[in-house]
Amino acid sequence: MAALVNKNILLCVSGGIAVYKAVALTSKLSQAGFNVKVIMTESAMEFVTPLTFQAMSRNDVYYDTFDEKDSSKIAHIDLADWADLVLIAPATANVLGKLAHGIADDMITTTLLATTAPVWAAPAMNVHMYSHPAVLQNIDILDKRGVRFVEPSEGFLACGYVGKGRLEEPEKITDIIINFFDKKDIQLLKGKKLLVTAGPTREKIDPVRFFTNHSSGKMGYAIAKKAAEAGAEVTLVSGPVSITPPFGVTTIKVETAEEMYGQVMKYFDGADVVIKSAAVADYRPAQTSDLKMKKKDGSLMLEFERTTDILRTLGEQKSHQILIGFAAETDHLEKYAEQKLKSKNADLIVGNNIMTEGAGFGSDTNVVSFFRKDGTVAELPMQSKEQVAEALISEIDQLIKGRIT
Template identity: 65%
Template structure:
């Protein structure tokens, strides 16, 4: 972090107080931090506070040129190694998504060629508004990276998703960003990961699903982000916190998951399908709750799309990795899936193992490859295992990843 140039764009919201702590921690880590504020941000914290924390001038007026030799917002746009918008309001996200530049912050954001990270903070209902979701999706497609907000008690009194990620975590992510290339072998690569179960509706109150907790997939996404990847996590319904630095797409059914993965498949370098997707769904979905009646009931099921097989059929240069949770002959079944679904790797485990299986914090797996690799891994925490698995695949596929 020593002498890395960080431009922090602070927009209006109660979370501005966290931005003060962020500047302090970045400066302590050795970064050179300059702060730019919107007019509404100055209603919460004065520029003087950020000036004291950063020991640099604070910028907020496009027409206030502190150095007549340069145009301030262009000079700052060119100066930065990384631009971080924290907190980022719904307003500034909407402006940036639509190319609006009506103040110093938005003008600078449009002018910079540096990487831009956006850390949203807002009311939970605002964050879930369709317009905000649409703007975030557009910015993601344009190459902006998001630091997902956390869930908890919000200043407005609601409890939900919308809290600005903690400064310590943001600093950790930035430090990972500036790690040496050997520490970030997936820098510039896109990794798509699926996690958790899917739910196939029977009626408005019932569904078909499985016991997947999503812990392994979430660990894989966190590991991919820590190794420098632009990480897309397509998640079924789980009760886990969103990994920082990862773009999470929430889905419910197998069809939803398939559509989300396909949308990001073409330009992905690595695709890891760790989700436990329902193999069958009810052939008829009842619009009203099914009432119980005397005797037995039969629900006719039909096959869902085999997502992994479909991805294998359309694969070009992607490195495709599957998971196989089995209850017997795990390696044998894994080898069969490796071939039949045109995978590069498959990670197999026996869910009856006391150190493995759904909901556990540990896992025991074997990594198989089309090239003949057979690498067992003893029981270890899923977060640790995820990084080991990814590092093993990266080492094996260094040439392909270099060209991808």
């Protein structure tokens, strides 16, 4: 816990029955070694008095924008600058709506607009409020701006409903924050430039049809996100997917294999590590039509031609770069992954059998193995794609250290 000393958490408490959990959260964070200061809305003070939070945090509690406790400072600016992390808990539909639309009409919202620290929100509200289109839209807006959400849990709510809307337990929120600062302090890839590819490509047949695959891009986006959190400068070249780009990542959208090849080569020379996780089409139609192809009697024959093998090209041209490829197979994974490792001159191949339960395209989980140049193989259990990404970041760290030594 010593590493957490002098980490400052600004807890913004908005009005709802879950305010009582925010008291326990203040206590847990303080016990973990964080410095905690609390801002409350007027509605929050209807449930719990400021004195309670003052006793738990051993700091002044703020609730009035015009109550300057130190005349030499502007309170909401001082708090905004002081925080290493700002946490809104509970985050009501009201405060999320205000923050999404830049409304600053009280101490909390004014401070939120002034801070440059990471902002997290832990929603708590009625299950129907949480699923209302307006609330979901506001959450989406904030997510795209980089606000991180601690998802509410499911259970019995104070309103009598059972469903999603309960503020996550204080112990779990505290653990998530501890984990965040532990990883932030480590910053395994700080100063490194990573180039990541993700998603499928689309190869045009005619204006209404294209040739593609089932890749969702989830694995590549998880890698880009975790690499950025590890301190890397990340460029993500993405095929067409429906995922929100990770915060702090430069994302370049492409459609075809040729477009992906062009963007990868544009950024390749400046990269320290290249992770080729995209499922790029191996073939494209040799001829395309500018008009919709009309159906005719009988069968249709299309001729396909090879696309540029991006991983092989990178392997042939690499100088200082660490090159990592992916092998998604349906059989003989070890054989094909090891062949790919050698033929593409890669430093690591992340292989998975897409027929394995929990490892297919579109899944939130994956089951992978790391095939290394020294012949060793590390088999990972089924886990979330973000956990796989974290394991890959550690593997990259070892590859970098191995080159230094």
